[in-house]
Every structure is written in structure tokens, then in C-alpha cells.
Amino acid sequence: MEEKKSALPSTSGHCANVNNETVSIKENGKEKYSTLQLPPSFAESEFHQIQRNQNSRGALLKWSNVPSRYPNLSNAWEFAGWGSTYYLEIDPSDIETSKKELTQKVTIGQWRATSIAGNDLIASVLYSIGPCVLQSGKYAPISMLLVALLMYPMKRIITEVATAMPLNGGTYNAMLNSTSKSTAAVAACLSILDYLATCVVSASTASAYLAAEVTLPEKLTPFVLTIVILILFSLICLLGLRESSTLTLSIFSLHLITMAVVMMTSIIMWGKNGNETLIDNWTKIANPPGTSPILMIVKGVCIGLLGVTGFESAENYIEDLSHGTFPKVMDNMFRFLLALNAPMTLFVTVLVPIPIIQENAAHAVSILGEYAAGGHRWLRLWIMIDAVIVLCAGVLTGLIGAIGLVQRMASDGILPQFFLNRNRFTGSYQYIILIFLILSITLYSIVGGDTSSLSGVFAVAFLGSLSTFTFANIMIKYKRNRLPRLSKVSLPTVLLTCLILLASLIGNIIINPMIAEYFVIYFIVVLVVVLSMLKRCWLWKLCYWLFSQMDLLHKYYPHLSEKIEYFIQVHIKKIRKNPIVFFLKTDEPHVMNKAIQYIKKNEDAGQIKFIHLYQHLNDIPDHLEAHHHMLDQIYPKIQIDLIFIQGEFSPETVDSISRQLNISKSQMFMACPGKDFKHSFGDFGGLRIIML
Numbered sequence: 067m068e069e070k071k072s073a074l075p076s077t078s079g080h081c082a083n084v085n086n087e088t089v090s091i092k093e094n095g096k097e098k099y100s101t102l103q104l105p106p107s108f109a110e111s112e113f114h115q116i117q118r119n120q121n122s123r124g125a126l127l128k129w130s131n132v133p134s135r136y137p138n139l140s141n142a143w144e145f146a147g148w149g150s151t152y153y154l155e156i157d158p159s160d161i162e163t164s165k166k167e168l169t170q171k172v173t174i175g176q177w178r179a180t181s182i183a184g185n186d187l188i189a190s191v192l193y194s195i196g197p198c199v200l201q202s203g204k205y206a207p208i209s210m211l212l213v214a215l216l217m218y219p220m221k222r223i224i225t226e227v228a229t230a231m232p233l234n235g236g237t238y239n240a241m242l243n244s245t246s247k248s249t250a251a252v253a254a255c256l257s258i259l260d261y262l263a264t265c266v267v268s269a270s271t272a273s274a275y276l277a278a279e280v281t282l283p284e285k286l287t288p289f290v291l292t293i294v295i296l297i298l299f300s301l302i303c304l305l306g307l308r309e310s311s312t313l314t315l316s317i318f319s320l321h322l323i324t325m326a327v328v329m330m331t332s333i334i335m336w337g338k339n340g341n342e343t344l345i346d347n348w349t350k351i352a353n354p355p356g357t358s359p360i361l362m363i364v365k366g367v368c369i370g371l372l373g374v375t376g377f378e379s380a381e382n383y384i385e386d387l388s389h390g391t392f393p394k395v396m397d398n399m400f401r402f403l404l405a406l407n408a409p410m411t412l413f414v415t416v417l418v419p420i421p422i423i424q425e426n427a428a429h430a431v432s433i434l435g436e437y438a439a440g441g442h443r444w445l446r447l448w449i450m451i452d453a454v455i456v457l458c459a460g461v462l463t464g465l466i467g468a469i470g471l472v473q474r475m476a477s478d479g480i481l482p483q484f485f486l487n488r489n490r491f492t493g494s495y496q497y498i499i500l501i502f503l504i505l506s507i508t509l510y511s512i513v514g515g516d517t518s519s520l521s522g523v524f525a526v527a528f529l530g531s532l533s534t535f536t537f538a539n540i541m542i543k544y545k546r547n548r549l550p551r552l553s554k555v556s557l558p559t560v561l562l563t564c565l566i567l568l569a570s571l572i573g574n575i576i577i578n579p580m581i582a583e584y585f586v587i588y589f590i591v592v593l594v595v596v597l598s599m600l601k602r603c604w605l606w607k608l609c610y611w612l613f614s615q616m617d618l619l620h621k622y623y624p625h626l627s628e629k630i631e632y633f634i635q636v637h638i639k640k641i642r643k644n645p646i647v648f649f650l651k652t653d654e655p656h657v658m659n660k661a662i663q664y665i666k667k668n669e670d671a672g673q674i675k676f677i678h679l680y681q682h683l684n685d686i687p688d689h690l691e692a693h694h695h696m697l698d699q700i701y702p703k704i705q706i707d708l709i710f711i712q713g714e715f716s717p718e719t720v721d722s723i724s725r726q727l728n729i730s731k732s733q734m735f736m737a738c739p740g741k742d743f744k745h746s747f748g749d750f751g752g753l754r755i756i757m758l
Contacts, residue, residue: 136614138627143635146642146672149698149706151691154677156713160722168717168749173388180398181318182383186264186463187376187399188321188406189456193271194373195411196427201577202366203420204347205359209366210373210408217374217403219563220532221396222555223539228381228392230542230551231755232748235474236381237531240538242478243755244545247668251480251600253538254471255592256530257378259585261468262502263524264375266510268460269295270520274428275453279446289515293507299461300503303469304494317459324452325406328431331438331445332413344416351420368573371529373407378531382467385748393552413438429453465502472498478732479644479670480600505588513584522574522581523588529571536564546755548740549747603641603670610634642672647727647734648756649715650676653687658697661735662704664756669733673705677723679715686710717749 134141174182199206233239236257242250273291276282282291353362380395387395414423414430417437426433431453435445473495476485489496513520539560542549575582598605613619613630620627646669648661658676665671676694680686694708713719724731731752738755739747747755 135611138617138620139610139614139631143639144703146703146705149694149708151694151708151710153710154723154726156711156719156722156726160725161718164718164721167721172386174383174386174391175388176391176394176398178312178315179380179383179387179391179395181315182463183376183380183395184399184402185314185318185321185376185456185459186379187374188318188325188402189268189453189460190373190375191325191407191410192275192431192453192457193267193428194370194407195414196423196430197372198366198370198411199414199420199423199430200427201369202362203353203424204351204415205363206366206370207408207412207415209363209370210411212363212367213370213374214400214404214408216367216371216563216566217377217400219555219559220374220377220535220567221400222553223560223563224377224381224535225393225396225553226551226555227535227538227542228384229553230546230549230747232384232392232746233752234382234385235471236378237534237538238471238474240381240542241534244538244541247478247480248597248600251475251596252593253531253534254475254480255589255596256527256534257471258468258592259527259588260375260378260524260531261464261471262505262509262588263520263527264464264467265296265299265461265502265506266292267520267524268457268464269299269506270510270515271428272454272457272461275432275450275457278426278429278432279450289510292510292515295458295461296503296506296510299458299465300499302462303465303499304489304496305492314459314463317456321452321456322402324448325410328435328438328445328449329409329413332417332434335438335440336413336416339417341416343419347415347420364573365577368570368577369525370407371532371567371570372525374403375524375528378528378535379463379467382470385751389746390552410434465499468502469495469498472502474732475596477730480596482599509584509588512587522578523584525574526571526581526585529567529574533564533567533571536560536567540564546738548738550741550743603638606634606638606641610638639672641670644671644733645673645675645727645729646671647675647677647723647729649720649734649736650678650690651715651737653690653693655693655697657737658693659700661737661756662697662701662706665735666701666704668756672703673707675707675709675727675729677709677711679711679713679719681712681714717745717751720750720753 195206195210198209202209227237227240231240231243233243235242238250238254238257241253270288270292272295273288276291277288282288286294353359377396377399380392380399384392410431414434418433423430423433429450432446432449435449436443439445472481472485475481476483485495485498487497488494509523510520513523539555540557543557543560610631613634646665648665650658650661661676662674665674678686678690691708694706698706711719711723720731720734723729724734731750732754734752735754735756739745747753
């Protein structure tokens with residue numbers, strides 16, 4: 067190329083604006099290099115014109131109807147509209163109201179909190195000893211002791227999960243904040259079945275204890291009496307009564323006194339009679355053919371895990387506890403388990419012949435009371451009254467736990483919104499109670515009132531629910547390790563505990579294969595209902611696509627086609643109308659995009675509001691608005707707004723924003739906070755963590 071003698075020095079700017087060429091020039095015998103500015107080529111001039119045209123369009127945005135997966139129908143409804151950027155000012159009175167509510171919040175103390183879940187735990191001795199002796203015979207005390215020892219790492223695992231994410235809702239909330247919404251829904255199904263089995267087993271066991279001591283009318287069989295108890299406590303819930311900590315503490319204290327009396331009289335009788343019955347049980351009663359001591363102990367552990375129900379319930383009301391109370395509650399429950407279940411089982415094998423217990427497995431503690439009292443019935447009657455009271459309280463606990471979980475799932479959009487409808491006279495969630503009652507009676511009728519089958523279904527549901535805590539613990543370690551917690555368990559311990567629980571679950575199914583059939587039927591029914599609601603927007607879109615394939619209908623019945631098309635569109639838009647909030651701290655586009663991707667996958671939302679809280683104008687990231695504008699164009703099916711709010715990210719601010727925008731806090735998301743975060747995650751009242 068020919069050198070240009072006359073050249074202007076290069077100026078800074080975009081490389082597309084100039085055509086530069088480096089040439090060598092000799093001056094005083096030395097060679098120098100210089101950059102020459104050449105005139106633009108035709109292609110370059112054309113590019114400049116294209117660039118000017120693009121820039122002149124400003125904020126003009128496009129939505130294309132093609133390509134479309136609906137050949138005969140419109141897809142214009144998929145376009146959510148373009149987002150906007152605006153400033154929102156929080157009313158100071160809202161902040162003060164939120165602060166006042168937080169300071170006036172009534173919390174539950176250590177012993178009252180222990181009594182709520184502890185009632186289930188200490189009541190379980192009434193229905194777990196008999197089935198355990200039925201399976202493991204004279205080795206039952208060993209099985210019960212192993213169960214208690216297993217609960218030591220389990221209580222630490224639950225404590226880590228609960229204190230890392232101190233939210234009501236048990237494993238459902240833990241999984242919701244560490245995995246996907248679908249995984250959380252599966253965990254919720256296990257919890258629902260656990261509550262269901264708790265109610266049915268508690269009611270049937272109360273009937274068995276009552277029928278063993280009182281002559282009932284001919285038509286009032288234990289089967290009918292169980293249904294009457296379920297209906298009665300459902301009516302109590304319908305009347306608007308709620309489980310109070312005072313009532314549960316009273317029942318808890320009564321049962322502890324009863325068990326203390328049984329243990330003291332058993333020790334006295336053991337001292338009087340000596341070890342004769344114990345020796346007979348160990349020497350004269352042979353093991354069933356085809357079994358071994360180890361196998362019998364393992365079977366006893368599988369069934370004996372029924373005696374620890376209640377451990378999974380304590381997290382359901384952690385938001386109502388005083389700070390630092392939850393670990394104390396779990397420690398108390400472990401101590402009661404260690405002091406009650408294994409010793410009571412030992413007294414049974416010391417005082418009562420094994421065959422008698424196996425024949426009366428449904429009310430084994432009453433039989434123990436009779437033998438401990440030297441054949442007198444006073445203690446047996448006392449145990450019967452105590453059993454009926456504490457087991458009926460277990461029915462109430464299961465109902466209230468189910469109501470709370472279903473209510474939360476309906477608020478999160480997993481279950482139908484009609485579950486949130488309250489009775490206008492009592493304020494109770496009438497549809498939740500009614501459907502739960504129907505499911506309870508159906509389950510009891512399917513197994514024909516068989517206590518062993520009920521216990522098996524209960525064991526599988528309970529062990530499945532307990533196992534999800536170990537899985538949630540692993541996911542929190544992997545995805546939310548930055549969250550502070552009051553207890554931390556090593557990963558090998560969690561994995562070992564999880565394997566033992568899963569082996570126990572499988573063992574229960576092997577002991578009675580019919581359990582699997584009953585459990586699977588109910589689990590599939592609940593899971594199908596939950597997942598169909600969770601994926602209802604996708605199901606409506608599938609219907610819309612199938613309808614679009616009906617060429618003849620669109621051709622010959624256009625008026626009908628338009629009506630059906632409009633009907634489906636309305637339902638899809640109704641599902642997608644609720645906005646999602648994500649609190650954005652950075653302007654990094656990959657963080658913003660990751661949040662959008664999570665919401666697309668887990669929520670049926672057509673609108674996302676990015677909210678950035680700042681103290682000073684200089685704190686606002688430089689490229690936040692530009693990246694928001696870019697992502698809003700990338701996702702035309704989601705309207706993405708950017709809202710700037712001057713203020714501090716705190717529970718009071720989030721609560722005020724929730725009120726002002728009329729968006730539930732369960733529909734508000736944030737990234738995982740670090741260790742220096744000065745607020746507790748539980749203080750935000752349902753705000754969700756969706757990524758690391």
C-alpha cells in the first residue's frame with residue numbers, strides 16, 4: 067500500500083470509527099513508526115449509518131409473534147410487557163409499625179415449647195413398646211436403647227437445620243430455601259402423611275386403651291370410637307380453638323407424673339419379685355424359627371423409631387420461640403426419650419411375660435401397670451385416663467401441624483387458594499380441616515382399623531419425614547454454608563444417620579410389605595395433587611397447545627375456538643399475575659440473570675421486581691439500570707421492573723415494602739447472606755433465599 071505523506075495523528079475512540087494503518091517513516095537516518103488515519107471504506111460508512119439508525123431508535127422495543135408453538139392460536143398473551151424503572155418512598159409510619167410489631171411479639175419459653183412437641187414424644191411410648199416387643203421379644207430394651215442413641219446425632223442435625231433457617235414449616239421450608247420448589251413439595255407430602263398418620267394412630271391407640279378398661283356399648287366398637295375421636299377433634303379445630311402452650315404443658319406434666327408413678331411402682335415390684343420373670347423371658351421363650359438375636363434387634367429398632375415421633379415437630383413453631391431456646395428444647399426432648407422409652411421397655415420384660423405383652427401390644431403400658439401394682443387395677447385405670455388425654459392431645463397436635471403446613475403451601479401457591487378461606491364465624495381454615503378429616507377416616511378404613519398396619523404406615527411416613535432433615539442438612543452445608551447456626555454436625559455423621567434412617571424405613575416395609583402398598587397409594591395421591599397445583603400453569607399451556615392442534619375445530623367452529631382460546635388464556639394470565647420481588651445488591655448481570663432463571667423454573671410469575679436499597683446516591687452500582695434494561699429485553703415473557711428505595715435492608719424495611727406493594731413475603735427473594743449479616747434470617751418472616 068502506498069504511504070500517505072500527510073496524516074493526522076490518531077485520536078482515541080471506537081475502533082470501528084477509523085481505519086488505521088501503521089507505517090514506517092525515516093527521519094535523520096532513523097526509522098520511526100506512525101499510525102495513519104485512512105479514509106473509511108464503503109462498508110465502514112454503511113456501518114456508521116446502521117449505528118446511527120440503531121441509536122436513534124432509543125427505547126423502541128419489539129415483540130415478535132413468531133416463532134410460535136401454537137400454529138392455530140395467538141401467542142400474544144405470552145408477552146408480559148416491558149419493565150420500567152422508578153423510585154419508591156417508604157412511609158416512615160410503616161417502619162415504626164413494623165418495629166412495634168416485632169418488639170411486641172410474644173414468644174414461648176423453654177418448657178412450654180418442649181411440651182408442644184414433647185407431648186407427641188412422651189405419648190409415643192404408649193403405642194411403640196407393644197409393637198417393638200412383638201418384633202424383638204426379650205431384646206426390645208436393647209432396640210429401644212439403640213433408637214435413643216440414634217436420636218443424639220439426629221437432634222443435632224435438626225438443630226443445625228432449624229437454627230440456620232429459623233422458619234416455621236419444618237423440612238418444607240428448609241428444602242424450599244436450599245433446593246427447588248418441587249423438591250420442597252415432595253418433602254411437604256411426607257410431612258402431610260406424617261401428620262395424617264399421627265392423628266389416626268393417636269386416635270386408634272386412645273380407643274384401644276379405653277376399650278381395654280371400659281365396657282363400651284355394643285355398637286360403639288374401637289373402630290367406631292376412633293372415627294368419633296377424629297370427628298370430635300376436627301370439630302374442636304373448626305370451632306376456632308387452638309392448642310395453647312398452657313394446655314399442652316398441663317397434659318405434658320400429667321403424663322410425666324403418670325410415667326414416673328409407673329416406673330417407681332415397677333422398681334418396687336421388681337425388688338419384691340426379683341428376676342424370676344426376666345429369667346423366664348430370656349431362657350424359656352425361644353426365638354421364632356428362622357431368626358437371630360441381631361435380626362430381632364434390628365426389627366425392634368425399625369419399629370421402635372415410632373417412639374421418637376415429635377422430634378420432627380419442634381421446628382414447626384421455631385419463629386415463636388425465644389432466641390436460643392430451640393437447642394434447649396431438643397436437648398430436653400432427647401433427655402425425656404432416654405429416660406422413658408428404654409427403661410419402660412425394660413420394666414415390661416422384667417415384670418410381664420413376653421407372650422402376654424405380644425397378645426396385648428395395643429395397650430402394653432396398661433398391662434405393665436397392672437403387674438406393677440401387684441394385680442390391682444388402680445394404676446391400670448390411671449394409665450388409661452392418662453393415655454386417652456395425652457393421645458387425644460396428639461390428635462390435636464397433628465391437626466394443627468397439618469393446618470399450618472397446608473396454609474403455608476397455599477400461601478406459596480403450591481396448593482389451591484381456597485384452602486386459605488376462613489370460616490366467617492370462627493376464623494378456622496374449614497376446608498383444610500374437612501379434607502384432612504376425610505383423608506384420616508379413609509386411611510383408617512382402608513387398613514380396617516388394624517393397629518399394626520397403621521403403625522407401619524406411620525413409621526414409613528415419619529422416617530421419610532425425618533430423613534428429609536438429613537438431606538436438608540446436606541443441602542444447607544453445600545448451598546448455604548455461610549448462614550450462621552448454633553450447632554454444626556460433620557458431614558460423615560449426617561450421611562451415616564441418613565443411611566440408618568433409610569435402612570430402618572426399608573426394614574419396616576420388609577417386616578410388613580402391605581405397609582408399602584398403603585403408603586404408596588396415599589403418597590401418590592397427595593403428591594399428584596400437590597404437583598398438579600405446582601405445575602398448573604404448565605398444564606394449562608399444555609392444554610392450549612393440544613387445543614391448537616385441532617385443525618378441524620378451528621376451521622369449522624371458529625366462534626367456539628375463540629371462546630376456548632380466551633378461556634385458557636384467562637386462566638394462564640390469572641396464575642402469572644402475582645409479581646415476585648428480588649432484593650438486588652449488585653449490578654452484576656450474571657447474578658440478575660441467575661435470579662430470573664430460578665424464578666422462571668420455580669414460580670409461575672409474569673412480573674419480577676428488582677428492588678435495590680441504598681443509603682446514598684453514590685452507593686448505587688453504575689451499570690444497574692443498563693443491565694436491567696438489557697435483561698428486560700432478553701425475557702419478553704416476564705416484565706422486569708427496577709425499583710430504587712432509599713433505606714436499610716432490615717426486617718422492618720422488608721415488612722414495610724411488603725405492605726406497600728401488597729406482596730407476600732413468601733414471594734420475596736434474596737441471595738444468601740454472609741456471616742457478617744447483622745440480622746437473623748428468621749426475623750424476615752418468610753423471605754426466601756434462592757441462591758448462594
